[in-house]
Amino acid sequence: MSGARIRFRLNGEEVALEVHPLRRLLDCVRDDLGRTGTKEGCGEGECGACTVLVDGVAVNSCIAPVGQVVGCDVTTIEGTGHGAIQEAFVVEGGAQCGICTPGLILMTRAWLEECERRGEEPSEARARKALAGNLCRCTGYGKVLASALAAHANSRSGRNP
Ligand code: FES
Numbered sequence: 201m202s203g204a205r206i207r208f209r210l211n212g213e214e215v216a217l218e219v220h221p222l223r224r225l226l227d228c229v230r231d232d233l234g235r236t237g238t239k240e241g242c243g244e245g246e247c248g249a250c251t252v253l254v255d256g257v258a259v260n261s262c263i264a265p266v267g268q269v270v271g272c273d274v275t276t277i278e279g280t281g282h283g284a285i286q287e288a289f290v291v292e293g294g295a296q297c298g299i300c301t302p303g304l305i306l307m308t309r310a311w312l313e314e315c316e317r318r319g320e321e322p323s324e325a326r327a328r329k330a331l332a333g334n335l336c337r338c339t340g341y342g343k344v345l346a347s348a349l350a351a352h353a354n355s356r357s358g359r360n361p
Pocket residue numbers: 239240241242243244245246247248249250251260261262263
């Protein structure tokens with residue numbers, strides 16, 4: 201594979217890689233850039249474990265070629281802006297083994313930001329729909345949904361480090 205100079209921002213920091221544009225974003229983030237908080241589950245775009253934000257949009261990084269994020273802002277679990285969501289997952293028991301958790305937190309962030317843009321009130325039904333693509337073998341989803349709604353309450357009270 202021939203390489204190319206790929207530049208984007210990772211958690212607010214400019215990064216540059218000499219890699220093939222079709223290399224998976226997941227591999228670039230984890231292996232090339234050492235941000236191992238992003239997890240791999242299925243590797244086929246089905247489970248959501250590898251979710252990152254690209255310009256604020258939730259993306260399965262296992263099926264996203266890095267060439268698609270040139271010039272974009274990529275946010276992983278190591279980034280800032282989702283501290284209140286992380287706290288909610290800890291307090292509400294939305295994380296157990298943790299493999300799905302970074303993806304769920306970033307998907308929750310994308311969902312809450314979309315609710316705000318649309319002027320929609322977050323509800324359990326909406327959370328269930330928004331998080332349906334993020335699979336979890338441990339929690340049974342009840343605590344995940346409670347975490348997502350608690351995150352909304354946290355951000356409303358101004359707690360969003
Ligand atoms: S590891 Fe990417 S969707 Fe499952």
